[in-house]
Amino acid sequence: MKPPCLTSAQQEHVNDRIVSGFSFAVTGCPFTRLLVNSFTYLRMEKTRIVLVFLGIILTACDSGDIYPNYVEERNGNIAVTARFVLSGNTDTQDYNLHFAAFEEGSASPEVWTRVVKLPNTDTVRVSLDNIPPKAATVRLCLLTIGRRTIYDFFSRDISNAENNIEIPLAEVSLKLKYEKIQEIFERSTCTACHGTEIGGAGLLLGEGKSYESLVDKPSINSPKKRVEPYSVSNSFLMDALTCDTLQLSHPHSSIIYNQDDLNLLKAWIERGAENE
Numbered sequence: 001m002k003p004p005c006l007t008s009a010q011q012e013h014v015n016d017r018i019v020s021g022f023s024f025a026v027t028g029c030p031f032t033r034l035l036v037n038s039f040t041y042l043r044m045e046k047t048r049i050v051l052v053f054l055g056i057i058l059t060a061c062d063s064g065d066i067y068p069n070y071v072e073e074r075n076g077n078i079a080v081t082a083r084f085v086l087s088g089n090t091d092t093q094d095y096n097l098h099f100a101a102f103e104e105g106s107a108s109p110e111v112w113t114r115v116v117k118l119p120n121t122d123t124v125r126v127s128l129d130n131i132p133p134k135a136a137t138v139r140l141c142l143l144t145i146g147r148r149t150i151y152d153f154f155s156r157d158i159s160n161a162e163n164n165i166e167i168p169l170a171e172v173s174l175k176l177k178y179e180k181i182q183e184i185f186e187r188s189t190c191t192a193c194h195g196t197e198i199g200g201a202g203l204l205l206g207e208g209k210s211y212e213s214l215v216d217k218p219s220i221n222s223p224k225k226r227v228e229p230y231s232v233s234n235s236f237l238m239d240a241l242t243c244d245t246l247q248l249s250h251p252h253s254s255i256i257y258n259q260d261d262l263n264l265l266k267a268w269i270e271r272g273a274e275n276e
Contacts, residue, residue, distance in 0.1 A: 080138050080158065081127045082167035088174030090117050092270035095142045095150065095263070097174065099126040101135040101158070107148050107260070110135050123169075131158070140172060142267055150263045151176060175276045176268045182207055184265065188256045211275045221246070229273040232266050241265070 082099065090097040097116075100109035111128055118124070128138060140154035154172050158165060185191055185205045193199065196206025201220045204213040214227045219236040228234040240252045241262065256262055268274075 077130045077132055078158070078161055079127060079129045079164045080131060080156075080167065081125070081165070082138070082140075082156075083123060083125045083169045084115075084140060084154070085169065085171045086115075086117060086122050086124060086174055087172070089271060090115055090174065092267060094270070095144060095267045097140070097153075098143045099128060099138065099140055100143065100149070101128055101131045101138050102149070103134050104136040104159070109143070109147065109149070112143065112147070115140065138167075144263055148260065148263075150260055150267060151180070173276075174271075175274055176264075176271055178211060178268075178275045180264065181268050182210060184256065184261045185210060188258075188261065190255060215273050215275070227269060227273050230270060232269050235269050238262075238266065238269070 080101070096114055098109070098112045099115050100112035102109050110132055111130060113126055113128060115124055115126055131138070136157065136159040138156050138158055139149065139152045141149045142151045142153075143149055153174060154170060156165075156167055185194075186207070190205045194203045194205035196204060196209045199205065199213070202213075203226065204210060214237060215229065217226045219226050222236040222239065224234050224236040224239070226235065227237050232238050240246060241256050246252075256265075
């Protein structure tokens with residue numbers, strides 16, 4: 001049987017009844033309400049689990065820093081001018097006095113200028129131009145021919161400088177401190193065989209004994225003195241530390257293997273082997 005045709009008013013009345021019936025089924029039926037509430041709860045729990053999981057991931061990836069590490073650097077080059085009153089010799093045979101700018105931790109300068117005292121005056125004025133932003137210090141120092149520093153007499157931090165700097169007049173002694181020489185003997189384990197009480201060939205290199213045992217003292221294995229002030233070539237100490245062909249009880253040429261330490265020993269002898 002064909003369904004009867006409905007007028008517009010009748011069709012609208014039927015649609016209202018269907019909507020009303022569906023609304024009742026959702027809101028009035030306890031079982032339907034349970035399904036709706038269960039579905040809503042599961043969606044909320046699922047969202048909560050996802051948020052917790054994302055939080056764990058983000059926490060694991062976070063370094064804990066609220067603000068990132070940031071070191072401000074200079075934007076451009078600067079110049080540094082200084083005046084020094086110097087006591088002692090500025091130069092020796094192999095090592096010259098320089099005013100130089102260094103990067104942090106570096107033994108080789110970024111820019112440098114040689115320092116020379118004029119006759120009849122101990123005061124010098126030096127300038128460094130075009131010091132790059134990465135330079136952290138300026139130093140009055142001894143440099144080797146290969147432009148490596150072996151001893152600092154004066155140092156000034158310039159890492160935070162934004163403009164040109166003029167360093168006030170400073171008095172500087174150019175004598176090498178003997179404690180730096182003693183550190184070489186301690187660091188290279190020379191004192192294991194040449195201590196403060198007993199030493200091979202009668203040589204004592206322990207603290208408080210080494211200077212008296214070295215400077216102007218005759219050597220048992222050579223006609224040379226152990227250390228001849230102002231003369232590296234006549235100091236048997238340097239022969240023993242740098243020559244492989246000497247007839248000694250055991251080789252000594254590899255004991256002090258750091259070239260900077262050997263350079264400092266040479267500079268100390270060249271500058272008079274003083275006990276400062």
